[in-house]
Amino acid sequence: MQHPTLFFDDGDIVLSANTPIGEPWRFRVHRLTLSTHSPVFARILNERSQVEQVDTDGIQAVDNVRSLKISEPAVDLAALLQCLYYPNDMPFKLEEPTVKVDLAGLLRLCKKYDFVQLVSQVVDQLKYEWPTSLALYEVHESRVREMGIAHAAAPQGLIDRKYLDDRLPEPASIIRLSHEFNIPELLPAALYALALISPTADYDTFHSRAARMSPELAGKLARLTRSARWSLLIPADLRALAIGRDQLRSSRALTRVFEARPHGATCASGCAALLAALRSLADDTHDILGALTYLRLYISEPERAPKLKICAQCAAVTCRTIAVLRLRIWTSLPLWFKVAGVKCTE
Known part of the structure; x- marks a missing residue:
């Protein structure tokens, strides 16, 4: 042919x-x-x-x-x-x-x-798609967020007959590729992405022909559920992933820096509400980087400012604190996921 x-x-x-x-x-x-x-x-x-x-x-x-x-x-x-x-x-x-x-x-x-x-x-x-640079990661993060918004608004979560999961690279395959071709720089971002996916969400099951006929699986994909080819991982990958997940859970304690920050008497309730929203986001998604970004975007939207009940100074300080926390978490990923010889930078 x-x-x-x-x-x-x-x-x-x-x-x-x-x-x-x-x-x-x-x-x-x-x-x-x-x-x-x-x-x-x-x-x-x-x-x-x-x-x-x-x-x-x-x-x-x-x-x-x-x-x-x-x-x-x-x-x-x-x-x-x-x-x-x-x-x-x-x-x-x-x-x-x-x-x-x-x-x-x-x-x-x-x-x-x-x-x-x-x-x-x-x-x-x-290396561009799975970066060690936080600035480049933020470019991808923004793109995926926009794609997610579009799919969430689409009927059955489908755009051109594809779910969001169809349109994003699968992280377990990237981890295997990084080992095969000795490209360890891909591992921090790929392991972080994998840490946000449930082990019950198997890519080949989710994307089989039978899955399209299953209301349960189709519903999960429509709700922007991500999946992975878990069978590609070796024991060392699974161990690194487990350790990294524990560290990500512990990283939520970093948000306590917000609690120690002084705030104006007129916006104490607003600041408390933002902290509650951050904890809820981090607990629901396990994505502490994403939760911090969402909080920053929420604060930065002009139309929301009058409703937040926090002063401009508190909003500015909160955004700066978010930037510091995100960088601290990002640069810690190689250590948390046991990736030797790789540094994550700004």
């Missing part, structure tokens, strides 16, 4: 790779393109024994085009070739979460055939 966009009439090599349904995809591409980007392909294509003349509907026989069998999945090969031929339409982009392509499969293929530049691009994408 010819690939619809990666089968060029003037190509001089046909790459074939298997699909899950058994019928291989064929990609008619150019030796020069492969050889320029990959020294491994350059060597293989120069060895005549590695390629064979094949007859597929007469095309290869007429044009004397030879074929090379690739053992990796066709979907990964398609992603790699798309990066080479359509660099302005990569299957991953900084401005959106990567779910259209399996970055682990793509990275595996790039490393095997030594596509050095593409390996660097994929790793940069991963």
Whole structure:
């Protein structure tokens, strides 16, 4: 079966790779393109024994085009070739979460055939999506919050027939990828994301065909429930996750700094209400970073200010305290989740 966009009439090599349904995809591409980007392909294509003349509907026989069998999945090969031929339409982009392509499969293929530049691009994408910088994490946090608001307002929580969980990378896969390719910088953000997901929420169960017919599972996804592939984790990951979760629970005690802060006599009740809201948010979501952000946004909205019953000075001090707490928690993640040699920064 010819690939619809990666089968060029003037190509001089046909790459074939298997699909899950058994019928291989064929990609008619150019030796020069492969050889320029990959020294491994350059060597293989120069060895005549590695390629064979094949007859597929007469095309290869007429044009004397030879074929090379690739053992990796066709979907990964398609992603790699798309990066080479359509660099302005990569299957991953900084401005959106990567779910259209399996970055682990793509990275595996790039490393095997030594596509050095593409390996660097994929790793940069991963580090961007799972950052050690709090400033960059806040960019993603804001994006996910906006996506969540949109899905919460959509019928059955679906946008373009996708739940929020369909549109965000799955953290257990990223943790496994970080081990396989030695990219420990991904672990703090990925483990934090995983710590917010219930162990009962299995990704493959939630996203099976049967789940779409289950009112219970469909209802959970509609309520923005996240899921993970828990079976991918090794015992060391589970231990780090358990320790990190305990530390996150303890971090809620950091909010006591608000209690010691002096406040005006006219806004004591307002400050107490904000503290109660923060505790409730942290207890309900286990997401102390998210709870602090929500509290800051709540205070900062001009239309809410008259209703908060706190003075401008208390609001400003509270926002500064929130920023300090978030940074303290963020920089503690490598220690809490036992990630050696990695620092989380501003």
